Structures are given as structure tokens and as C-alpha cells.
Amino acid sequence: MSVLVTGGAGYIGSHMVWELLDAGERVVVLDRLSTGFEWAVAPEATLVRGDVGDRELVERIVAEHSVDAIIHFAGSIVVPESIAEPLTYYENNTCKTRNLIEAAVRSGVRNFIFSSTAAVYGAAGLEPVREDARLAPESPYGLSKLMSEWMLRDAAAAHDLRYTALRYFNVAGADPKGRTGQSTPGATHLIKVSCEAALGKRPFMQVYGTDYATPDGTCVRDYIHVCDLVAAHRLALQRLREGGGNLIANCGYGHGYSVLQVIDSVRRVHGAAFEVRMAGRRPGDAESVVADSALARRELGWQPAHDDLDGIVNDALAWEAALARRNTY
Numbered sequence: 001m002s003v004l005v006t007g008g009a010g011y012i013g014s015h016m017v018w019e020l021l022d023a024g025e026r027v028v029v030l031d032r033l034s035t036g037f038e039w040a041v042a043p044e045a046t047l048v049r050g051d052v053g054d055r056e057l058v059e060r061i062v063a064e065h066s067v068d069a070i071i072h073f074a075g076s077i078v079v080p081e082s083i084a085e086p087l088t089y090y091e092n093n094t095c096k097t098r099n100l101i102e103a104a105v106r107s108g109v110r111n112f113i114f115s116s117t118a119a120v121y122g123a124a125g126l127e128p129v130r131e132d133a134r135l136a137p138e139s140p141y142g143l144s145k146l147m148s149e150w151m152l153r154d155a156a157a158a159h160d161l162r163y164t165a166l167r168y169f170n171v172a173g174a175d176p177k178g179r180t181g182q183s184t185p186g187a188t189h190l191i192k193v194s195c196e197a198a199l200g201k202r203p204f205m206q207v208y209g210t211d212y213a214t215p216d217g218t219c220v221r222d223y224i225h226v227c228d229l230v231a232a233h234r235l236a237l238q239r240l241r242e243g244g245g246n247l248i249a250n251c252g253y254g255h256g257y258s259v260l261q262v263i264d265s266v267r268r269v270h271g272a273a274f275e276v277r278m279a280g281r282r283p284g285d286a287e288s289v290v291a292d293s294a295l296a297r298r299e300l301g302w303q304p305a306h307d308d309l310d311g312i313v314n315d316a317l318a319w320e321a322a323l324a325r326r327n328t329y
């Protein structure tokens with residue numbers, strides 16, 4: 001019995017592979033290596049280079065490796081890019097997921113875990129957002145993921161398939177053992193950008209907007225350590241295998257930090273100052289995005305072990321330093 005991890009050479013997927021191997025699972029990775037890295041895949045996993053939309057390939061992998069569960073991370077993830085290239089996002093995230101679901105149904109894979117996103121919600125306001133909040137994606141990225149949730153819902157109603165969709169909030173940090181981390185060049189996410197600035201990989205960083213209706217005027221996000229996120233997937237896998245029903249659940253800690261609080265944390269953990277410039281708002285940013293995570297805690301028995309901003313930053317900084325040594329760029 002094996003677990004198929006799509007996008008297993010990417011940031012979250014490569015952590016998932018380690019989490020599964022550490023738990024004694026057999027793992028097959030399907031990744032076309034467009035943004036992921038072969039070296040990020042744990043050597044004990046089998047890596048197949050190919051496309052998740054390739055139904056025949058997926059069916060062959062399922063048969064060869066006795067796959068009983070698919071954890072689907074592969075996809076395009078940059079929100080502004082999805083606005084510029086919506087059809088690419090619908091192709092990569094929606095059409096290919098459709099094919100993957102069909103391959104799962106045809107080859108008898110009963111358990112499907114899908115990486116969804118907080119971007120399926122509309123502008124949330126300051127309160128933590130629950131799963132039954134209004135679904136109103138503000139980008140093709142969010143909509144491409146929401147359509148995949150809907151396809152899973154309908155396929156699960158019609159076929160012998162059960163699914164869990166986990167809606168990620170702001171994923172950050174890296175494997176504390178230093179085995180993998182966020183390695184994609186051209187980072188836009190706050191914690192990675194701040195770490196790069198701290199380590200001198202960029203001359204300065206900017207704070208996008210200081211006039212939001214938040215306590216210090218900068219945007220608030222719910223930053224979740226990537227290891228807690230993949231742990232939630234492992235629990236979801238266990239639950240599905242034990243016969244648990246379909247589930248859509250938020251993955252965040254339930255409290256947020258402002259941009260300035262994150263930068264303070266990076267300064268504190270790194271131990272030295274770096275240049276931070278105040279700038280105007282970045283188009284499309286919501287002022288606050290925080291998860292209500294009661295459902296994941298209740299249904300999955302999820303108990304985060306890394307709910308500590310300085311700890312997340314510490315692991316992100318350590319990975320950034322390791323990347324510099326690796327000279328990947």
C-alpha cells in the first residue's frame with residue numbers, strides 16, 4: 001500500500017513526503033519538476049516525473065504501487081499571476097485535478113486529500129473565518145481551487161471516493177531537521193521575503209500598507225508552520241482510512257500577526273537589523289485573514305505543535321541560510 005503525493009517536490013509536498021516516511025508509509029511522488037526540485041524529494045520515496053493531468057500515467061502508478069490514497073498538492077499558487085493568466089490556472093488547478101479525480105475513481109483509489117486555500121473565502125473582516133462563511137474567491141487562483149472542491153464533492157457523491165479538502169492559511173517555516181524548506185526563487189511571501197532581507201539576499205524589504213483598520217495599521221495573517229500543516233494531512237489520511245466521511249476544514253492556528261509583528265520576530269530571531277521601507281498597499285490584499293480552526297481540531301484531533309511565531313521564523317531563517325550554502329539560485 002502506498003500514498004501518492006502529487007507536487008511532492010514542492011514546498012509543502014516535500015514536507016508531506018517526510019511526514020509520511022517518518023510515519024512508516026510508502027510514498028510515490030508525481031511531480032513534473034516545473035517549480036519543484038528533485039533534491040527536495042526524500043530518497044526513500046519513488047519519484048515519477050510527469051503530469052497530474054495524465055490519467056493513464058496516474059492509473060499506471062496506482063496499479064504498480066498499490067496506491068490507496070492520493071494527497072494532491074500539485075498546482076499553480078501565485079495569486080497575482082492567476083489574475084494575469086487565468087486560463088493557465090484553470091488548466092493547472094481545475095482541469096488537471098478533474099483528470100486526477102477521474103483517474104482515482106477509475107483505478108479504485110478511495111481516499112483523496114486536496115490542498116485548498118483560504119482564498120476561497122471573500123474578504124473576511126477581522127473575525128476568524130469559519131468553513132461555512134461565504135465563498136467568494138477574489139482571484140482565479142481561489143476559484144480554481146473552489147471548483148476542485150466542488151468536483152470532489154460531486155465525484156464523492158457519485159462514486160466510491162471520500163475526500164478531505166484542507167483550506168490553508170499562511171504556510172511558513174521549514175522542516176526543523178533541515179531536510180527541506182521553501183526553495184522557489186522569486187519569493188513574494190512575507191516570512192520568506194523578511195528572512196531573505198535579514199540574510200542580505202535582498203537589500204531591503206517593503207511593508208505593503210500601513211493604513212489598514214488593524215491595531216498597528218498593517219495586514220494581519222494566520223501563519224501556520226508547514227509541519228503542523230502536513231501533520232493535519234496525515235491525520236486526515238488516517239481518518240479517511242478508518243472510514244471517516246468527507247470533510248472540508250481550515251488549517252490555521254486561529255490567531256493572527258501583523259506584518260510589523262512578523263518583521264519584529266525576524267529581527268529578534270536573527271539578532272540584527274535590516275532595512276524595512278514603508279510602502280503603499282499591495283492591490284488585492286485583505287486586511288485580516290484568520291482561521292477558525294475548531295473543526296480541524298475536533299474532526300482530525302489536530303493539535304498544533306509549532307504555534308509560535310519566533311519558532312516558525314527560526315526554522316525559516318535556518319532553511320534560508322542552508323539554501324544560500326546550497327547555492328541553488
Ligand code: UDP
Pocket residue numbers: 170188189190191193205206207208209219220221259282285289
Ligand atoms: N507583505 C509585505 N511585504 C512583503 C510581502 C508581503 O508587507 O514583501 C504583506 C502583504 O501585503 C500581506 C502580508 O504581508 O499583507 C502577507 O502576504 P503574503 O504574500 O505572505 O501572503 P498572502 O496573505 O498574500 O497570501
